[in-house]
Amino acid sequence: MLSLIGGSHRRTLGGRALADGIQNETYAISNSVGAENWKVRLLEGLSIRAASLIVTIYGDIVVPRGGVLWMGTLIEVCVRFGISETHVRTAVSRLVGSGRLIGEREGRRSYYRLAEAAKEEFDTAARLLFQPVPDPEGWIMYQASHLEEETIRQQHLGRIGENLYIRPNHAHLPLTMAITFHCDLIQGQTEMVTLAPTLWPLAVYAEEYRDLIVRFGPVLDHLLTHPYAPEVDCVFVRLLLVHRYRHVLLADPLLPTDVLPEDWPGRQARDLFAQLYVILSRRAERQIADTFEGRYTRLPETTSQARDRLDFLRCSSSPTAHQAGVVEKAQTVSETLNITP
Structure with missing residues (x-):
């Protein structure tokens, strides 16, 4: 064993x-x-949070196989990770409330499928996980005075000055509403290697x-x-x-x-x-x-x-x-x- x-x-x-x-x-x-x-x-x-694991289960197993899963199966899988049925049901309710899952009933059974609004999020994650990720095409720089912390996190922005942010120019990241520059690093490569850990953890x-x-x-x-x-x-x-x-x-x-x-x-x-x-x-x-x-x-x-x-x-x-x-x-x-x- x-x-x-x-x-x-x-x-x-x-x-x-x-x-x-x-x-x-x-x-x-x-x-x-x-x-x-x-x-x-x-x-x-x-x-391991129940909602996060459920997202993984749908992204890895359910979405490529039609997108619908019986609640009983979902509970059985999560229990193997030490997550109780109560926590699974609570997490599913929250995922439905956030527009990521849609519930369907047939008799006494409940089924859940991925919502249309969540497909882009799941498709982006799947591309990063399973397809080669090419090096970015230069850098994106934003000048913005009121970026929310969630936007900074989702966009992987590093702050390089007052109201000035930078990130790699990856195709899977949409542009945000701000003054935007597409730029290249033309010198200072060594300094950038040193600077990067101060911009991102x-x-x-x-x-x-x-x-x-x-x-x-x-x-x-x-x-x-x-x-x-x-x-x-x-x-x-x-x-x-x-x-x-x-x-x-x-x-x-x-x-x-x-x-x-x-x-x-x-x-x-x-x-x-x-x-x-x-x-x-x-x-x-x-x-x-x-x-x-x-x-x-x-x-x-x-x-x-x-x-x-x-x-x-x-x-x-x-x-x-x-x-x-x-x-x-x-x-x-x-x-x-x-x-x-």
């Missing part, structure tokens, strides 16, 4: 130490303790990426060597992986590569996310087809949208020569998992 045991081992991904520069506790694989123990260790130190994002690597790296290692591991709840692990990666990715301003430190852990976190998601998906999708109930039938094992996501992930990681073997093995294991031993 699989467990995650605290220790000082340096885990590796494709020949590189996962814990380089990481001061917090790392984890090692053991085959001697039950499945519930490793599930507890994966959740250790995390505070890069140390916070780096630590969250490192936590993702330390938390999930042993799971990837284990599945590469034990592809049939029955103790691994692939739906649970994949949802938690998406939930944690989505949390930091949507907060990250996604600065140009030449502005980031050479050891920026976001690149390694991206590779781990892509590889582990692909490996988990074959068994996870069979579990989804067996247990997730939609409006009229169970959700399908896969769809063209779900397959596209996997194809993008297989192509999006940019492995080093050391990692190339791991990527190839990850894809081989994913195919192997389609065969019942």
